[in-house]
Amino acid sequence: MSDDAIGRPAAVAGRRRPSRLRRDGRAAAFFAAPSMIGLTLFTLFPIVLSLVMAFFQWPAVGERTFAGVENFTTLFTDPVFRRALLNTLLFVVLYLPLNLVVSVGLAVWMGPRIKGRKALRVVFFLPVVTPMVANAIVWRMIYQPNGLIDGSLYAATGTHAPNFLGEPGWAMFAVVAMSVWQGFGYNMLVFSAALDAIPRHLLEAAQIDGAGPWRQFFRIMLPMISPALFFASTMTLITSFQVFTQPFLMTGGGPGMDTETLMMFVFDKGFSIYQYGLASAGAWILFVLILGVTAVQFVGQRRWVTYDV
Amino acid sequence: MSDLAVRRVRLVISHVALYLVAAAFLTPLVYMLATSLKPADEVFQSPPSLFGSLIRWENYSETFEFLPFGKFVLNGLAVAICGTIVVLVASAMSAYAFSRLRWRGRDGFFLVFLATLMIPQEVLVVPMFMLMRWFGWVDSFQALIFPWAFTAFGTFMLRQFFLTIPEEISEGARIDGAGSVRVFTSIMLPLIRPALAVLAVFTFINYWNSFMWPLIIINTVDEKATVPLGLSLFVGQQGTQWNLIMAASVISMAPTAALLILLQKHLIRGIATSGLGGR
Numbered sequence: 001m002s003d004d005a006i007g008r009p010a011a012v013a014g015r016r017r018p019s020r021l022r023r024d025g026r027a028a029a030f031f032a033a034p035s036m037i038g039l040t041l042f043t044l045f046p047i048v049l050s051l052v053m054a055f056f057q058w059p060a061v062g063e064r065t066f067a068g069v070e071n072f073t074t075l076f077t078d079p080v081f082r083r084a085l086l087n088t089l090l091f092v093v094l095y096l097p098l099n100l101v102v103s104v105g106l107a108v109w110m111g112p113r114i115k116g117r118k119a120l121r122v123v124f125f126l127p128v129v130t131p132m133v134a135n136a137i138v139w140r141m142i143y144q145p146n147g148l149i150d151g152s153l154y155a156a157t158g159t160h161a162p163n164f165l166g167e168p169g170w171a172m173f174a175v176v177a178m179s180v181w182q183g184f185g186y187n188m189l190v191f192s193a194a195l196d197a198i199p200r201h202l203l204e205a206a207q208i209d210g211a212g213p214w215r216q217f218f219r220i221m222l223p224m225i226s227p228a229l230f231f232a233s234t235m236t237l238i239t240s241f242q243v244f245t246q247p248f249l250m251t252g253g254g255p256g257m258d259t260e261t262l263m264m265f266v267f268d269k270g271f272s273i274y275q276y277g278l279a280s281a282g283a284w285i286l287f288v289l290i291l292g293v294t295a296v297q298f299v300g301q302r303r304w305v306t307y308d309v
Numbered sequence: 310m311s312d313l314a315v316r317r318v319r320l321v322i323s324h325v326a327l328y329l330v331a332a333a334f335l336t337p338l339v340y341m342l343a344t345s346l347k348p349a350d351e352v353f354q355s356p357p358s359l360f361g362s363l364i365r366w367e368n369y370s371e372t373f374e375f376l377p378f379g380k381f382v383l384n385g386l387a388v389a390i391c392g393t394i395v396v397l398v399a400s401a402m403s404a405y406a407f408s409r410l411r412w413r414g415r416d417g418f419f420l421v422f423l424a425t426l427m428i429p430q431e432v433l434v435v436p437m438f439m440l441m442r443w444f445g446w447v448d449s450f451q452a453l454i455f456p457w458a459f460t461a462f463g464t465f466m467l468r469q470f471f472l473t474i475p476e477e478i479s480e481g482a483r484i485d486g487a488g489s490v491r492v493f494t495s496i497m498l499p500l501i502r503p504a505l506a507v508l509a510v511f512t513f514i515n516y517w518n519s520f521m522w523p524l525i526i527i528n529t530v531d532e533k534a535t536v537p538l539g540l541s542l543f544v545g546q547q548g549t550q551w552n553l554i555m556a557a558s559v560i561s562m563a564p565t566a567a568l569l570i571l572l573q574k575h576l577i578r579g580i581a582t583s584g585l586g587g588r
Contacts, residue, residue, distance in 0.1 A: 124331070
């Protein structure tokens with residue numbers, strides 16, 4: 001490789017042209033280099049580093065010492081971490097099904113007979129491309145006392161709405177509701193495309209055979225879009241475990257620790273109190289959790305995803 | 310009523326209900342826009358109203374005086390545009406290498422690429438921060454641009470498009486004596502222009518909207534913040550000026566909303582075919 005790199009003339013007169021594999025090999029080294037170097041430096045290396053850090057006491061300044069599994073045992077005995085873990089699971093358990101039901105429901109509703117469906121798609125997709133920060137701030141105004149909900153309710157009935165972001169029973173639901181509003185448009189587009197790809201004659205045949213709308217939905221549409229459903233639910237699962245910006249800006253993790261999530265915990269340990277080892281260990285627990293659930297998804301899909309029709 | 314008439318009525322009801330749902334869905338964004346044009350003391354007036362006693366366009370100019378928001382917009386645009394260029398160049402080049410060139414270890418390397426798709430970005434922030442410290446990149450624009458530019462997503466997506474180009478086209482050019490760089494720039498790239506556009510738009514949006522990483526890596530916020538980070542500063546200010554914050558929020562969503570509306574057809578097809586995009 002090194003001789004080639006210093007530029008041996010490729011086709012000296014009378015010599016055989018280099019083979020396809022060798023000729024392409026040189027070009028490939030050139031074309032793949034930026035991504036390979038970038039990926040190694042900014043993804044592969046940080047993964048390894050993160051794993052190493054998780055087993056060290058790694059303060060921002062001062063001595064780094066090997067700590068074995070101490071970071072992990074510290075975390076699992078830390079009530080804040082355990083609470084963040086539970087909160088994250090609660091968020092995922094509420095958010096994922098809601099997101100899927102709303103996005104599948106609207107995608108089905110916005111069938112080909114609906115006029116203006118293109119414009120509607122844009123409408124529902126708008127919050128997805130809007131900065132999360134802007135979304136979170138406007139929802140804070142909607143939820144807070146005297147905000148849009150409370151103000152409207154008080155003007156209409158004379159009673160005040162709960163303080164959604166400040167009351168223990170409400171904050172997590174408020175965060176979930178805002179997140180669903182913000183995020184479902186993406187999955188809706190995926191399902192909409194999958195539904196459009198169902199051959200018309202299948203649904204027409206079912207109709208002629210007397211299948212009602214619900215039967216058509218459960219027996220034809222749902223199985224036909226199951227690959228999209230699998231893809232979308234897996235992606236949504238992975239991202240919802242990492243929920244950060246919405247609670248960070250709307251509740252700051254409160255009231256108490258009610259909306260403190262794993263990602264907020266990692267952020268706090270890493271960038272407020274500079275315990276990088278502890279933060280990395282927390283990140284790895286999050287990662288393993290995501291991997292585990294994704295693996296379950298992949299194993300489970302064989303039961304419900306139909307690829308061949 | 311005949312069967313047909315019943316169906317007609319149902320379809321009309323379905324339309325009306327759907328439009329109502331869409332209107333309700335848009336309420337937060339309308340509220341954002343409405344608040345951005347109100348005088349400060351009317352923001353939380355009861356009952357809530359769409360318009361204040363006057364339409365206050367000055368809120369928008371005051372936004373730029375209240376915080377260096379103009380700088381945040383320029384920073385955000387610069388970072389997003391540079392980032393998008395880096396992502397496009399790196400992804401297109403490696404996608405070409407992984408689809409149309411033959412070399413030893415190609416499929417193995419590609420598997421490694423794909424595997425990295427599974428790793429959530431957020432898991433990498435702590436070691437990435439360490440890396441930035443070693444590079445001396447903390448509080449720099451490089452740190453906003455490069456660390457997340459080399460994800461496998463763009464490579465994976467563009468590779469799918471390169472694979473749809475018949476091999477005869479590139480082979481023909483090679484027999485005519487064009488080198489691989491020529492083939493890449495003057496034949497392959499023009500053929501996947503729509504895919505490049507979709508990737509560019511989504512990459513731009515991701516950079517523009519990114520919040521957590523700028524929050525971590527930027528210290529001199531007045532100088533180097535991007536729009537979301539700057540926006541979050543407004544909230545912390547004393548005596549939160551909600552009308553100005555909402556004006557800033559409207560400005561923050563303008564570029565991405567404009568891209569979405571202008572390029573809706575391509576973006577929606579892009580999502581449908583590759584499952585690409587933000588969250």
